[in-house]
Amino acid sequence: MSAKRLSANRAMWTQNVRQIGWIAIIHLLLWLAAIVLPIGLSYSQYDPKVGNVPQWKNVYYISNGFETLIAWLVPILAAAGVVRYMHEKRSADFIHSLPIRRTELLVGQMVFGWLMLVGPLVVAAIAAIGCLLGLDLPWPIGASDVWRWFGETLVVETVIFALGIVVGVLVGQSVIHVVLTNIALFFPTGIMVLLFSNMPLWLYGFPDGYYLSEKLMDWALPIRYAMLTDQAMSAGEIGMLLLLSLLFFSLSIWLYERRPTEAAGQALAFTVLRPLFVYGVAFCMCLTGGFYFGQVGDGWGWTIFGYVAFSFVGYVIAQMVVMKTWRVFHKWKGYVAFAAAMTVLFLAVRLDPIGYVSRVPELADIEKVYFGQSVMNWQSPNMMEREFEAFDQFLHTKDNIKAVRALHAQLVHDQPIPSRFGNIQPIVIGYVLKDGTRLIRRYQVPIEAYMPYFQRIMGSKEYKQQYYLLLRPGYSPIRQVTIRNVETGRPVVVLADPKEIESFLEAIKQDLWQKPVESLLGGQVWNGEIEFLQSDGDQFSLPIDQYSSHVRNWLEDRRLWEKIQK
Template sequence: MNWGKEDMPLKTFLFNRGIFSQIVRNVGWVALVYFVGLLFALPIHIFMMTEDENWLMHHQTGRIFDIGSIIQFSLMFTLPVLLAIFLFRYMQVRLSADYIHSLPVKREALFLQHIVTAMIILTVPVAMIAGCLIIMKPLLPVSLYSLKHIAIWFTGTLAMNVLLFSGTVFVGMFTGMSMLQGVFAYVLFFFSAGIFVLLMFNLKYFLHGFAYEYYLSYNIDKIAPFIRALTWESKPIQPIEIYIYIVLAFIFYVLSVWLYKKRHVEAATDAIAFRPLRSVFTYGFTFCVMLVGGAYFGEMQQRITWIIFGYVFASLIGYFIARIILEKTWRVFTHWKAYVQYIGFIAVVSLLFAFDLFGFGKYQPPLNDIERAYFGDDIYYFENDNENGENAFFYERDNIEHIYLFHQQLMKQQKLQTENTKHVVIGYDLKNGKRIVRQYAVPLEVYNQFYKPIFHSLEFKKNHYPILRINDFKNVLQVRIDSNLGGKAVRLRDREEIESFLHILQRQLVDETFDPIAWNREWGAIIVTYEKQKGITEETMIKWKKSYHLVDEWLQQRGLLQQARATVEDVSEVKIIKNTKRLKTYEWTDDMIERAEGIVVKDKTKIEQCMQVAGWDERADYIVVTYYKSGYADIQSFTKHFIPPFLH
């Protein structure tokens, strides 16, 4: 059938009662389901919850999206999509398409009537529930919402409904299969966020130093309205967002009308309605599946050979699945030449990144342009520096230079590291306002070499230990010294004891030396509770390392050491086993320990030496089992570089 010419005079009525009746019979149930669902999610749910005093006490005023949110969002994310699929189902069935397009109604008028009917179906249930909320408002025991809140809920819900509906109609123009229309709809809504996440995960394998976590956490909801809606409970929708959704819906509508006029009736039941787009579908689908495969094997194996295997294997599967969908047959394996061409193109593009032809991995800003530098093992405080004040950054030139030199060394290390590494994040805030961030997995020996001078600076210690930034302890409410074992703990509430202990602790932290081996050995934790603002308390936690001898001496002098942690008086004996098979500490079972040959230590002096150096190294040279008089056995370890004197 040729739609480019009109073979007979066509009536141009915008409204046809027969078509309207047929539409209502086919999809009117959507309005009923939506109304009943929202009735349970909001009015009925609100009346039920008003009998719960605890709910009334904790529910925040105006958060209508928070009430019955599971039902609300489930309906919002499914019914507009189903409505679009069933409403334009006639396009996807050959007989229906032939019949309805043979009627004396212009395509534009036919399309518009379907759209207007859909708008009524989507609007009426939401409007009726909004009316119910207005009527209920004076009947509620407390003020849960205002008229403004109802208006925001109404416009936000309706705008998202219209956007999802129009998006589903739009993708429906590209396919002749209802099932694929639904799949394409959700792909469209999630595509921006999904492809962004996949690209970030894969770029880190080819761009040395690429801080993928920084970009992954950079407000993905802003590029995906579908995901943004899930945050309306905590971050209320803004008027500008509603305008954007309406504009997007209008764009989808205009494009859909244009495509609808171009679409051939014979496209019904075809996977892709427009032949030139079949290649786009094939290679686009292949590319996305390839990224999933690369990300999966990359995360699981952390080796470039497995990553390449993931790309080839997944792209092969993706390519032939796409061909099967298009051809509607399994006999598609003769199309292998096009796949080879695709792999060749991807290989060339990959080489551009692998050889860093864009200079990303070798770029470092001039030292004089840096205002402050960030150094840490996590991206969080680089992104959220306001939450930690300016204490996650370094301003002293010596420290900035140390970080800069460390970065230079890391840029030379191109090999993908997977074992015995430390995650390092280096960031710069430049004087011109720009930010640069890099992320690396660094071998421990390299890390320790450059980390040492940074660690010894007072600026680093003040950044790392918030307690060093407190000069006046009058707001400290309590100090709790907890042991890892035996449930022992000491709580300091006396003002004189608190100030005395914290002065000792600060001195210990300032004097602390760089000793990575000792850091893995701790008695427990020191938790300081202080009043940040009136009525608002916060806690800061410091590891109670076994190297903190000043802390032990203070507790000993006050007669509190026995209460704070396990001592030699709590131990009956210690068994030391040589870990010849290099098993991980947690892999040692009670039966293995009992059968293994080892040294049994009962001398108190030697037991004390064992307790001081025992730690939690993963694959240590010795396994040390401390048997307590209470019947508890604690499994720890020694390394050959850190053992009791009597084992030398």
């Protein structure tokens, strides 16, 4: 390296220390406040007689929300600091006149910014370990937990910092840099949420909740970081994030070599990005408006209004940002082209050329069916076994498979549009086919119009036996029954004698077998509440309603009914 280049590099680093070195100091102070300070406070407040040791499962439990904000916002601030010279015309002209190649210049800035992240993390980790080892307390966490926190936090901050560098090269203003970096962090999750939330408007039966799972949230790094309290990063995930960081850094260098110097002060540094930005904002706003008015409006008119109004506002705002003026209405032809393209896209989805809406599996191909109101139990069927009233079920008998398929076929044929103020039941229908294929749909069904189908399915022996815990074989024995007054909620009848409990359970089971389907769909009038305590310590309750005739007779025979009603 020549003396001039070495001198220029030194000058850049000296200038960085003066102008943005405070970011490293703030970073260190924040981590000390989030991790080390709570450890010291816990030690000072410890009482051996009480044994009030903090119950931290890992370092993320110390200040979870605060830690997430630090790991999210400080790297963005660091990225904005190290590339700020690109966004001011005089600074850009001066620095680009120095005898340093662009690649060398940006790499030096990236290294400086990354050191502002890793340095404070190292100091905070060493300080935390020193406190845990030096302060004599039975801490629930140790040095290994701190090093895990250090490694995962460094990976997350590095990825966010690298993304911030890419965005910084692409834009020409610091404010837009910070805003777009935050948008880019949440964009993968956000765009998928918008797309899946709009699909039910265009494809009847599309189960948006099935695709909007917790795993989708992992795509947003700040949310993933907040979840590290219970879900540690795997080696594969860490490797993928490090590879992504390397990709972002490499892309930044490649783009920077092609970035025009005169882009300083412009919203976007590359002209090719401007239409992409404008139409991207219009598209996202279009989906937001359509989803919102599709939920709160009544009919297609409001939904289309939402698409048009929000997309137009998004288009205009994006044009104002790019052109740096409010005089953008002469660009109306661009919006007309966008509206035409969106119309073609929505019509193509609505026409359903692949037959998604009308697909109903053949009876001979079905191994079992799922009938319920939640997609969660379809994804995690083991959860149903712990429910005391299991609305969601997998059904195996031939009659129930036929009944569920018949309801599905009728819904596909009718495609009912239920009133927002009507009696509506959300229904999830799923199939596991004999070849292993799985198919799932979700509908909003008007109860009265389809009651015969509900009665055929939910009134079956298989469904009722799986619905109520007391009708399932092998449940944990009941050791106590408590009945509460309908008005006061106070316990008025307590059964502890095994013979009485067994007799009472027989009366309850008769009522459960005879309960009409209407009661399972919410048509109940409560006359009291029965609480059950199982031998394994679990508790659950059932209402006494207008259909509990055997229970009422059992209580009246023992002159206990009056206590419940007083």
